[in-house]
Amino acid sequence: MARVLNMTKWAVLALSLGLMAACSDSESDSSATKPSAANNPPAEQSTLEAAKAAGKIRIGYANEAPYAYLDTSTNQITGEAVEIARVVLKRMGINEVEGVLTEFGSLIPGLQAKRFDIIAAGMYVTPERCQQAAFSNPTYGVGESFLVQQGNPKQLHSYEDVAKNDDIKLGVVVGAIESEYARKMDIPLDRVVVFPDVVSALSGVQAGRADAYAATAMTVNDLMKKSATADLEKAEPFTDPVIDGKSVRGYGAFAFRKDDQEFVDAFNAELAKFIGTEEHAKVVQPFGFTESELPGDVTAAKLCGADAQAGSQ
Template sequence: MTRLTSHFLSASALALAASLMAAPAQAQSTLEEVQSSGSIRIGFANEAPFGYQNIEGELTGEAPEVAKAVLERMGVTEVEGVLTEFGSLIPGLQAGRFDMIAAGMYVTPARCEQILFSEPSYAIGEAFAVAEGNPEDLHSYEDFVENPDLKLGVMAGAVEVGYAEAVGIPQDQLVVFPDGPSAVAGVRTGRVDAYAGTALTIQDLVGKNPEGVERATPFENPVINGEEIQGYGAFGFRKEDEAFRDAFNEVLMEFRGSPEHLALVEPFGFTETEMPEKTTEELCAAGG
C-alpha cells in the first residue's frame, strides 16, 4: 500500500511539472514591456505644434517631446512615431498599432469612455483660419449659426466637431478634412469659409502657409453650457494599461511646469500661461 501511494504521488508530481513547463508564460504588461525593451511606439497625427514630423523626418512637437522626456526618466529611450490620421488615433491605440497617443489630444468625457488619459500637459483656446481679409467677418462659432450659407472646416475626430454641434451649427454646414494642411487649402480655395482649430494649430498653419489665408482676430471662444471652452491636451493609453498610465503620470506631474519643461515646449509656442488648472478626473466628468 505504501509503495503504491508513493508511486501515485511521484506520477502526480511529474504530471504537474510537465503541465507547468507546457503552460505559456504570463504576458508582460505594456509598462513591463516598454521598460524591459527600452522602446515604445507612439501615435501622432502630424498636427503642428502638437505632434509632427519636421523636415528631417524626425518626430517632434509639444506632445512627443514631453513624452520623450517623461519616458526617458522611466528608462524608455527609443521612441518610434506612428503617423495616423487624428480620427484613427484611438482605434489605432486600441488595436495595438502603438502603445500610447502623443498628439496633444483633448481630454473629453466621450474619449474618457474609450481610453485612459494622463493628467493634462497644457490648456488652450480656439481660433479660425480664414481667407485673407476675412471677407465674411468671422470671429466666432456663432457666426455660422447666424448664416446658414457659410461652411466651417473641421478635422476628422477633433473636438471642434463637437463644439460646432453644441453651439448649433447644422451638420450640413460642416466640411470634414483629414488634417490641418488640407483644411487650410480648403479655406484658400473657397471650399470652406473658415477652418476651426486650436489657437496654436491655426497660428502655426497660417504662419507656414500665409498666402491667401490669415488668423481671424479678434476671436471669441465658444461658450457651451455657460462655460467658455478651453481645451486640455493629454496622453492616451489603453483601458487595460492603467499601471502604465499611473507610472507615466507620476513622472509627468513632477516634470510639468518645471523650468526644464517650459524650456522644452517654448519653441512650440507654449508658455506658463498654457499650464493646465483642471485635472483629468474633472475633465472626464464634465457635463455628465
C-alpha cells in the same frame, strides 16, 4: 506441506511485488500530471513592463503641428506632445520613441487595436473620450480660433457667426473636438466640411470649400507661422464658444489603453515633476507654448467628469 508453504511464500512475494508496482505507477502518474514551474506559461508583461524591457515604445500621432508632426528637415517626429513624452518616458527608463502616423479620427481605435501604446497628439480630454481611453493629466490648456481667407471677407469671429449665416461652411478635421463644438453650437451638419488632416483643411479654405477652418489657437498660430501663402489669416478678434454656460478651453493630454492604468499612474508621477519647470518651458517654447498655456490645477479626473468615471468602472 513444504509445497504448500512454498506456494504461500510465492503468493506473498507476488502480492508484495504487485503492491510495489502499483505504488510506483501511482507516484509516476502523480508526477506526470502535477504541473511543474517549467511547464507554466510566463505571466504576460504589462505594457509598461514590456516597454521598459525593450527600452522603446510606439506612439500614435496625427501630423498636426505644433503638437506632433514629422520634421522633414530631420525626418524625425517632434512637437509639444512628442518632446514632453520623450523627457517623461526617459525618466521612466524608456529611451526610444517610435512614431506611428495615423489620421486623428483613427487614433483611439488604433490605440485600442494595439497599433501603438500611447497617443501623443495634443488630444483634448473629454468625457466621451474618457469612455474609450485612459488619459494622463493635461500638459496645456488653450482656446479656439479660425483660419480664414485674407481680410476675413465673411467676418467670422466666433462659432455663433457661422451658425447664424446659412451660407457659411465650417471646416474641421475628422475626429477633432471642433466638430463637437459645431454640433453643440447648432451649426447644421451639412454646413460642416470634414477634412482628413490639417493640410487638407488649409487647402480647403484657400480653395473656398470651407469659409473657415476651426482649430485650436496653437494650431492656427503654427499654420500662420509656417504657411508660405499670403491669402490666409487668423480671425481676430475671436470669441470662444460658450457651451453649457461655460466658455470652452481645451486641455490636451496623452491617452493610454483603459487597462494600462499602472502606466498612466507612473507617467503622471513623472509628468507632475516636469510640467511648469524651466526645463519644460525650454522644451515647449520652440512650438509656441508659453506660461499662458499651462494647465494649472486641472486634472484628467476633473475633465473626464463623474459620468465618464462611472462608465469606466
